[in-house]
Amino acid sequence: PILRENMKYFGYGYIKDAKELVPSIPICFYAFRLMVGVGSLLILFFALSLFLIYKKEIAQYRWFLISAIIMIPLAYIASESGWIVAEIGRQPWTIQDLLPVSAAISDIEAGSVATTFFIFLALFTTMLAVEISILVKQIKKGPEYE
Incomplete structure (x- = not known):
């Protein structure tokens, strides 16, 4: 009962200015597009690799094998971009509408x-x-x- 009575004082009571409620839109915008673009590229690359493996021709394409090595960091870049979208996009909340980051540190x-x-x-x-x-x-x- 005490929690329900005081629920209205949670969250927004910590916010001093409405501008604090808006996350950084450009960072989220570009990080999301980077995540989706790299993820789509990796899906296409893996589909092509499965096709070449099925045809038993993957060893004939040296450029493809070299590009496979170059693609390794892209998975990490997509993962980190997704993390940026999740973390920046939820700001200023640690728990949505209840606990802002400034109160949770x-x-x-x-x-x-x-x-x-x-x-x-x-x-x-x-x-x-x-x-x-x-x-x-x-x-x-x-x-x-x-």
């Missing part, structure tokens, strides 16, 4: 965030080094034949 100090970041960086770098060493050992060992 944490009071954790920058030093604590940096310390945590470097701990994760060290941990994942160590795991990467271990993984690479395991891979190299297995590659040198070669396949096991029965």
